[in-house]
Amino acid sequence: MSTPPAESVEGLVRALGDPGRYQVLVMVLLCFNYVPVSVNHLLMAFHGFAPEHNCRLPDQWPRNVSLPTVAPTIGDPRYQSCSMYVDPANHSWGTKDCIYGYEFHVEGLEWTVVSEWGLVCDRKYLVSIITTLYFVGVMVGGLVFGALADRFGRQPMMLLCLYVQLILGAGLFFVRRLIIFIAVRVLQGFFVQGLQTTTYSMVMELFPPHHRTLAGVAAEVFWAIGLILLAVCCYFVQHWRHVQLAISIPTLVTLLYIWLIPESLRWLISRGRSRRARVVAERIAYYNGLRLSPELLLQLEKLCSSVGAHSAKGVDITDLFRTPAIRRNSFVLFIAWFTISLAYYGISLNIADLSGNRFFNFMLGGALELVAFLLTYVSLRAVGRRACLVSYLFLSGALLIGTVATEKLLHTELISVPTLVTSLALLGKAAVVSCFCAVFLVTSEAFPTVIRSLAMGACVCWARAGSLVAPQVLRLADISYSWMPFLVFGCLALLCGFLGLLLPETGRRALPDTIQQAERSRKHDQDDIISDVGYGASPRWIVQDGLIVSRPADGSVRGSPERVPHWAASETSTDDDEKFSYPPRSIDDSSLLRFVGDKTVVHSSNSHGDFKQHVVLCDIDETRL
Template sequence: MDLDKALYSINDHGRGQLFILFLISCMGQLPASWHIFAIVFLGIVPDHFCTTDNSEYDLDDWTTAVSPHEYSQCTHENGSESCDSWTYAHDVTGSTIVSEWNLVCDRASFLELSQTALIIGVTIGSVTFGFLADRFGRKRVFFMSLFVQGLLGCIEASVSSIEVFIIVRLFIGIVDQGYELPTYTMVSEFFTPRCRPYAFPCIFIAWATGIMTLPLLAYFIRDWRYLQLAISIPLLFFPLFYWFVPESPRWLLSVGREEEARAVLRRIAKCNGRPNAVIDFSDEPETLKMKTVEADTGDTGLKQQNNSYREINTFEEEVETDVRDDVKDSKLGQASYLDLFRGWQMTKVTVILFIIWLVSSVSYYGLTFHAGQLVGDMYVNFFLSGAVEIPSILLLMVLVVRFGRRVPLSVFFVIAGIACFVTAFIPKTTANGGDLTAAIVTSAMIGKFSVTVSYQIICLCATEIFPTVVRNKGIGFVALSARIGAILAPFTTAMEDHIAKFPMILFGSVSLVPCLLVFLLPEMKGRQQPQTITDLEQIFEECKHSKKQRLRNTDEA
């Protein structure tokens, strides 16, 4: 069935779709970025020193009177006894989980562990909710997950130990994918190939807005419990919009609920000012449209009529066979993760997207977490790391329409790699003592800008390439690699304490890996999303024939 034709008939970029896009993007991305990156501010490590009964220093003059060597932070003044209590500089950072539960010295690993637990949860959720969204629909899973994560966030704000905090973050990560994955899928399924490059970046604008607003909230809310409540309570009210967001019509069609899909499009058509639009899902080829044969009493006329009937009847039988195969191929409830490796082309898409998404994730999350460790004000740097994504998103709209998906993806991976290498080798000061903070931050933001463009394009590619029958499962599976990258990111940034420049060198190196891999994927510019795995294989064949035709034309020229 051809949903895109029906979307064109009701106006594929009308007010109805734009309203749905706004709601899905805001609800599905703002809270996701808040919870993913909240640990940067929940777990700020304040200035601190080991508390002793006869300490002659207080915290206000400690940093100037005493060099902050390791012995003064983790051991008593004699250096032989481990410290069991600390004094923290609450006046700068406020109350954090570090100062409340003493996550310093030998307990510092709990901080990285809390973020690792969240990402492990996200990994579990990407598989679990990928299946659930394909089985029960995008809308139900989307709103249920938002409400549950709001509850979990409020519970996290009231826990009394780091161990319980880590457990709750694990479940927050699991539920995160229940609304984040359907966000990508629903936006891609509500729009035609012509509008998708413009609609999809709106998701990333909402994500970037979340990154930009988080440091603003953290700056004014200097208590980690209240900050956690501030990013969790809004989710409890999002289910009120349940009746304003319809189920994906593409999913409804894929499970055979044609009338419900038609009703959804009628509502959108009414919003778009086209209440009388004809909603036709038929993709019936012109050959099937039997032309009226004028009556002829002669034998020749009867013979011609009979031949015409037999020809059409034979063609209809062939089409019915193909349709039966496609229906068998497209039953969402029966599709499994094994179908992602069904056939060479499907396997190639899954493996390549897995690798590219892993590389993108390591660089993207690593650079974002590393923003808080750059020289300068951490709140400003983190805000800039989100702000730099906005122009990259606007640029994305132009690039994917003009140049497709593969070429921009490859080019910006190269730029990101070079920018990270440059950042790694810029000294903090010149030989004459000049401050190079601005140069370091600028170079790092160019890297973040380029990685963001690449990350957004690969997300768009995944929603376009995976067939509808396994789209959520496919996105969920390749998102596993993104979660692996997100798990590694906090540890790579922490390695800078042991190996100077290591994070930026690593991010630069891995960014160069996908530059050629992307050209093994089909170019999806202007193409309809495949409904079945058979459709995907046909796209590869079309790309192959197009390439041969271009080579033939070049030889002739």
């Protein structure tokens, strides 16, 4: 089967499969990268767990007279965790710190990083420091690899991050010193975030607009699957060193990605790499059972020349602030990523302190995320990106503040307050992960291809700033009130919800490839082009794959219903002039469109048959913008 011609990058993507089985296979393989990302980001929820403990005593010291008890005690005595008597024979001398170390009371073979290096009592702060430093590496990695992926390509950066984090994760099994453990975790975070940034860009660039929602949600579903697998692994494996091997070694299967995962076709076109773009396009077409037509190959060359010319100038971080639309989107999304990440990791790292079994709570949280992602997919399709993001921000803020109100206002005689607080916290986490799903999509669609990975990396940098602050916010529970962290998370979520109203709706727009295209999309929604440019609301013209084309003689309109203008979908009569009393506008000197030429195009479709259309070729007169 031959491919139809394509006049734009979006049209080229559709011509190669909409979607084809090859793109679906590549998407699934890329989504598996999200499993090690989620596992490593939340690993300290288990590695940082502190088992019950008390001071270690010399052999000849009896415990019942050497350790102070926690009053009141019922049944077997419970001893204080961080102190011992100065003189067991004379308690009036008071207590002192645990000078002989600590004795941990664990179930089965469980052994955590906390029990390995005694990170309790006066060394407890090191647990939050380990988590914070890991996210420092994550923050820097997202920014660095975002820029590197835009310059050197998505695929090589993705493979580099995937295999280096595997080596570092397995290497932690052999670490014997805490300072080395911290250093390796920081390096691992650096490459893990590079893996997430490049992977998401590749997934989004595989598909046209009407399939990007499903692709983005699929990636987040694998994130939730990773969390469930982490809880199951830590429950059965228990020793943290063996957990490191269990979560790292399976990644060896991804060595096949060197041959299975191609470079992003969009990136190759945006960089003007026509030879490699042709190789990738031929590969996609072959596995989808298509044959590249000469017209499509010629159009591919033209796209590489035209789009590549716009991106020939090097890009840097300042491009996120140079033009109005991108600058506005950058500031709002930076704040959104910071807030969502702060709330998500704050809740996730606090799950071990909630009532109930921590393994079950964590696995339940992952399962709720899975359900939340599926519901988010329905919401994104129904109401769009911006409305979905803003709604879930308000919902998460209300639920998190609700946990504070429950803890402060309800009494245990009326209801099991700890259980209700845990339930609200888990529901709040589910709402926050829905925000994550929506903000990922908005970010990938709001920025052009030439700076997409850079923008994603910058947003992730702000997200990791939130995640590294999260452990410190949780310490507010120790120095002020137990409910203070959730109040902070909830108030910031509500504030961010109002800011989200400033974002554009990106759901039905073609992905911009250049900065100029991204700025134009600020002025014209794809659904409004029909009434805003060139021909106005004439029944003789429709928008087809980004082009203004004549309506077929039989009145049919190709494409999904969401891309068909409302007047084209609702009218059934063939006499268009009887339905519109005003004449169609032509291109004049005041129009933003500039006439380039015209031609007749034959469209082939399995579902609609073949039909001809007279295509008027125009471009935007930028001097009139």
